[in-house]
Amino acid sequence: MVVSFASGKGGTGKTIVATSLALYVSENGINLIFLDCDVEEPNSALFLKPLISKTSKVGIPIPIVDFKKCTYCGKCADVCTYNAIAVVKDNVLVFPELCHGCGGCSLFCPEKAISEKIRDIGVIEEGNTNGIKFIQGRLNPGESMVVPLIREVKEKMVKDSETTTIIDVPPGTSCPVVESIKGSDFVILITEPTPFGLNDLKLAVETVRKLEIDFGIIINRVGIGDEKVEEYCKLENIPVIAKIPYSRDVAVQYSYGIPMLIDGEKYREIFHRIWEEIISKIR
């Protein structure tokens, strides 16, 4: 089964909650894969501390035009919805940073004048920690092709009854989020009880509903704000899977990359209940 951890806004504690649950689950003998799809800023490794044993480059194919064959017919530019290729007089311009590597231009070129070369966009790092298979994508600095890298990370997902996959999703509600949570059995939306938390939670709820994936809410840092998130969940009939109280100790631990479980029985009990809830929702 695949469980994604998302949040409408950054800074809600999504990663510390996802990694703490992963540690709890693996301690209980469950076969677990952890995917960090937050490829622009992967930081689950700070909490899970995996030993990385394999790094592989990820690239996308970009077009190379053979000007001996090209007739400047313009069909490649017509087919490119990303404006990554343009035909001007007697030249064909390729803009690699805009190219999504879809292969459409080479497919539609009547002269077979387009070949492809790979442009590196990032890496996938694989390793192990506490019995968890750990995989993260890391986008090259300044690179914007987030979705193709997330797609590659998700290729590593195992969808069988023996394995649980936990996905750390990028914050927000845009394409990288949709790509990350697509195919999940359940999505946990982490929020905080503040006006910002509520506003971004509503956007995240809309996104998950459109994708028709079952979901629930974890309210983190309960005690710092108000009751409006809970009222919203009640009104919208959204299950609150857990409420995690605000703790200064956790905030300090967070800054050292220490997951919540280290704090002892209190958090173990919370994550036990979260896991039971998730299981009951998926069955």
Ligand code: SF4
């Ligand atoms: S489709 Fe092929 S032949 Fe036509 S302009 Fe593009 S590269 Fe040249």
Ligand code: SF4
């Ligand atoms: S591979 Fe796709 S995105 Fe890239 S230039 Fe060709 S049509 Fe455009």
